[in-house]
Amino acid sequence: MSIHKFLQRLATPMTGEALFDHLYDVVYFIKDAKGAYIVVNKTLTDRCGAKNKQAILGLKQANACLSDSDFDSAAATEPARLD
Numbered sequence: 001m002s003i004h005k006f007l008q009r010l011a012t013p014m015t016g017e018a019l020f021d022h023l024y025d026v027v028y029f030i031k032d033a034k035g036a037y038i039v040v041n042k043t044l045t046d047r048c049g050a051k052n053k054q055a056i057l058g059l060k061q062a063n064a065c066l067s068d069s070d071f072d073s074a075a076a077t078e079p080a081r082l083d
Contacts, residue, residue, distance in 0.1 A: 003032055017041060035060045 020028035030039040048065035
């Protein structure tokens with residue numbers, strides 16, 4: 001069963017999206033078997049420079065966001081926040 005079919009069968013799927021939207025230093029996503037984003041959090045949306053989550057959904061990383069090395073350098077240069 002595909003992840004899409006599984007999530008559609010749930011009355012209210014718990015994907016963690018609402019929780020991870022509040023963790024500004026965590027990039028969270030779920031991809032389908034083809035590598036397309038089906039769930040993303042606000043941090044990923046912001047780092048990709050997208051207007052909203054829907055702009056990224058259905059796209060693969062190469063079409064939606066920075067490269068892996070850009071994510072690594074962005075994470076390495078961002079200061080840790082403990083508030």
